[in-house]
Amino acid sequence: MSPKELILSAIARDEDRIIDFLARLVRAPSPNPPGDTRQAMSVIDAELRRFGIPSRLLFAKDEMPNLVADFRGARSGPHLVLNGHVDVFPAGDEAGWSRSPWSGLVQDGYVHGRGAVDMKAGTAALVLAFAYLHGHRDSLGGRLTLALVSDEETGGRYGAEFLLKEHSELVLGDCYVNAEPSSVDAIEVGEKGAVHLRIGMRTAGGHGAYTHQSPNAIRLMGELQHDLNRLHGKRYETPADLAPVITECRAVIDRLVGKGGGDIIDVVTVNYGAIKGGSSANVLAPDCVLEVDIRMPAGMTGATILASVKDVLAKYEGASMEVINLMEPSWSDSRHPMVGHLSRNAERFSNRDVVPVLSLGASDARFWRQIGIPGYSYGPSPDTMGAPDEAVKISEYLNILKVHALAACDYLSET
Numbered sequence: 001m002s003p004k005e006l007i008l009s010a011i012a013r014d015e016d017r018i019i020d021f022l023a024r025l026v027r028a029p030s031p032n033p034p035g036d037t038r039q040a041m042s043v044i045d046a047e048l049r050r051f052g053i054p055s056r057l058l059f060a061k062d063e064m065p066n067l068v069a070d071f072r073g074a075r076s077g078p079h080l081v082l083n084g085h086v087d088v089f090p091a092g093d094e095a096g097w098s099r100s101p102w103s104g105l106v107q108d109g110y111v112h113g114r115g116a117v118d119m120k121a122g123t124a125a126l127v128l129a130f131a132y133l134h135g136h137r138d139s140l141g142g143r144l145t146l147a148l149v150s151d152e153e154t155g156g157r158y159g160a161e162f163l164l165k166e167h168s169e170l171v172l173g174d175c176y177v178n179a180e181p182s183s184v185d186a187i188e189v190g191e192k193g194a195v196h197l198r199i200g201m202r203t204a205g206g207h208g209a210y211t212h213q214s215p216n217a218i219r220l221m222g223e224l225q226h227d228l229n230r231l232h233g234k235r236y237e238t239p240a241d242l243a244p245v246i247t248e249c250r251a252v253i254d255r256l257v258g259k260g261g262g263d264i265i266d267v268v269t270v271n272y273g274a275i276k277g278g279s280s281a282n283v284l285a286p287d288c289v290l291e292v293d294i295r296m297p298a299g300m301t302g303a304t305i306l307a308s309v310k311d312v313l314a315k316y317e318g319a320s321m322e323v324i325n326l327m328e329p330s331w332s333d334s335r336h337p338m339v340g341h342l343s344r345n346a347e348r349f350s351n352r353d354v355v356p357v358l359s360l361g362a363s364d365a366r367f368w369r370q371i372g373i374p375g376y377s378y379g380p381s382p383d384t385m386g387a388p389d390e391a392v393k394i395s396e397y398l399n400i401l402k403v404h405a406l407a408a409c410d411y412l413s414e415t
């Protein structure tokens with residue numbers, strides 16, 4: 001039997017243990033913030049040790065371990081990096097959940113709990129794909145690296161950014177793959193960028209009856225929002241190499257994230273996430289703070305959007321701006337061999353065509369793409385991602401494991 005067939009039969013043999021591994025990982029809470037992922041990472045570390053695979057833990061922050069393991073094949077070849085994150089969204093109000101967010105319950109064909117979809121199923125699949133390939137390293141070429149991070153949900157400073165800055169010799173490769181929730185019939189070849197801003201407004205303030213004495217910061221913030229709304233829906237020139245992907249994936253995006261999702265792939269969106277200001281009805285509010293999330297299409301840069309926002313702010317005396325987070329849009333060649341390997345192997349387990357798409361959200365793939373390493377995402381359906389009662393379909397989890405193991409095997413057998 002070929003290594004690919006041997007890996008598939010090992011996955012079939014180990015199915016119960018594979019499902020149990022994900023359940024245990026979900027039962028180890030790792031909400032970020034606050035971002036203490038030690039328990040979750042130790043579940044993974046122990047699983048790798050059961051396969052006899054050594055790994056290294058690398059820290060930018062004590063409670064946020066990053067894990068790196070790698071092996072070389074029997075001959076030279078390309079270096080593939082598999083990347084997943086172990087931190088997850090906070091569970092929010094537990095009253096909204098039917099079960100504990102950290103139940104890890106295996107029921108009705110699903111593993112239940114916060115992070116099951118984003119992205120503990122994907123991370124577990126990559127860990128096991130790495131482990132099964134490790135068992136066949138003598139028949140592979142090149143090098144395979146597993147790079148797991150603890151800080152993706154809040155921007156990556158202590159995770160991917162730290163690894164690429166401080167340990168680049170370990171995690172730079174020729175190709176990068178993650179298993180973020182893309183949907184099982186879509187391969188993400190790029191993603192929109194995002195800029196998160198905190199905009200402040202200050203005025204002298206005063207008594208609510210004396211509206212002639214001072215401007216009201218809340219009223220001014222309303223006017224400023226009106227100006228920012230003009231950015232929403234703005235279209236920018238699509239990079240030529242992405243135009244066919246965008247045209248072809250609109251309908252797929254509509255199906256994955258709801259009608260209208262396909263229309264906003266290549267436009268700016270503006271979302272107001274939080275607003276605070278003033279103290280009571282009869283006071284001229286002296287302050288107001290607005291948190292804004294602006295998403296940028298491929299082809300646009302953070303500098304362009306920040307310049308547009310600054311133009312708006314310049315109209316308002318007392319307005320200030322703080323950049324909380326800036327993630328540039330990123331994309332890779334949709335004709336790269338890895339896209340072929342992922343889609344061909346995914347189509348073995350899907351009755352739809354598996355197509356390249358762009359993601360509306362941001363992921364760690366951008367860190368690799370931005371330094372010229374082609375990066376792709378393939379993972380479960382995004383349904384219930386970040387919502388109460390998050391749950392991943394076990395059949396999807398098993399298929400993602402198979403697809404990543406087989407695609408990596410194809411890539412490392414190329415030479």
Ligand SMILES: [Zn+2]
Nearest residue numbers: 118119152180
């Ligand atoms: Zn994620």
